[in-house]
Amino acid sequence: MGKIDNSRRARKKPTAAKAAGPAAARGARMTDVARLAEVSIMTVSRALRHPAVVDPETLKRIHGAINATGYLPNRIAGSLASQRSNIVGLVVPSLRNSLFAETVKGVADTLGADFDLMIADSGYVLDGEETAVAAFLSQRVCGIVLHNTKHTPRTRRLIQSAGIPCVETGNLVRRPIDMVASFSNRKAAFEMTAFLVGKGYRRIAFVSLPLRDNDRARERQSGYLQALKQFGLPVDRRIVLESTPGLRGGAHALIELMKVRPKIEAVFLTGDVLATGALLEANRNGWLVPDTIAIAGSDDNELQECVSPALTSLRFPRYDIGCTAASMLLNRISGNLPAAHIVDLGFQIIPRQST
Template structure:
């Protein structure tokens, strides 16, 4: 029946060594106040001697539910903004003793579906998901699971449970309007792949809305069909194409592209920001390193993770948590725009 698990000593071993039953050992670990001091000491000595580590799987199963884990699904840890979210989440979880289980979807929604099901099998006590659009089946599964779920990096009125984010549409709208306010008239827009990225789509909508409101000309919209992570070179490569539209400013939806474009513009002798203004999105570390420093939209990645974590924990403890938490973004003016 080869059922015994690997090499771990069991509570029974500890109990025997301490001359008590397993239940007393269990108590010693979960509510030591109920155990006599000398018994406690014997048990701890036995734990030390055996190298006992409780089996959380068994504990969670018995206690009925997840073993203090929260699952986070993000597109990729490669992208600093999601890494920020993880850091924020981790910071919120640590003091409460919760652990983080991480999954990367690679921006693919089928992968997300598969991961949600797989992770649900581990009965986490909460979920952090990236974005707000997902398959019906996944929504349904999560709703039935009746577990705190936070969707992030966007806002919606119909979350599965809770949302923590900001409006990507408004962020792009505001940046576009801000550029117009600085005197730019022909503002081009370059987006990352939007096929599986609703956030990219919303930004495009915001950009369009701003142009319309301001009566500015709608230029052709460019999309970089990069496979996975954005690369600086992609921004450089697309610049000539965009220039054909004769823009006086270009708004990239990623700092990475924007940086590449700045470098390429310099190589071509185009004066930034005088002849061409360039703006990015995300406010990554490189934004302050390029010259001229990049004007961009600062997004609250870490805060999103932290607030999401706090909300999940609140829900677990039965405390109230807001269904929608809007975290402000901010336009950071630097030298790549007038």
């Protein structure tokens, strides 16, 4: 009887638990993940950086191997090698304004655990945005989301020179730096003014934030004026106001408007806080809404629904805007072109008791 050559026996593949043991003891490496998933180190690296371009079954095996070995990707080392981090930068005009919270959440939810989100407050000034963008680029961010659609020349140059994807979200501009996901402020203001005209109001006042360095406010005023012209209504510049932000700003604007003769019949305030401030001031003075003065707002939220009377308002899909902006970035980061570089997510008019 011949002897059995043990060296030629078929060798079983190591189980995940056994394979993970030595790796866990010394700290798992990418080579351990590649060995367990039966792929090359290059494929593991690609799966970590650009998962969308890796075969789904292969990606599943790689993630299983990562879980089994306890491998933690070294993002710092990866950023040094690629000159890019897994960080996305987001600049909003104010972190104190809840208006931007839904967009931030949409971006964060869509980026998920594979990317970190760095948020900066520009303080409603273009120079503040420029400073934030420069700081982001020094951290080698892989993409940027901006609320503003008007920028300093240097901000534009910095982003374009960096060669990273950028999505603007505050207004549906025709010529974005790179991509835009938003709605038309001009069209929204036009439609709200047309809605008020359709309700029978003719002396319609308009209140916005200051127009300087704020293309969104300018676009909204332009839509209001366009609607008056289209419906053959005269423009009275005494009832077209710019206001400081906040409840007091809306209240003060309404006080000034109520002094004008002939009397105004309705006022469209292009902000949730402005409109709420005006409504509270009307209630305080005993000006019946909408009998004495109709009030319409913008950026609809729970507050405008719960005040009395509930405010007619424009509703913008800010969460969806954040999700779409992040998806557009991720497509570009993965090397794919988005279906469109200008995405219009529209708006709604929410009629309530204030008009």
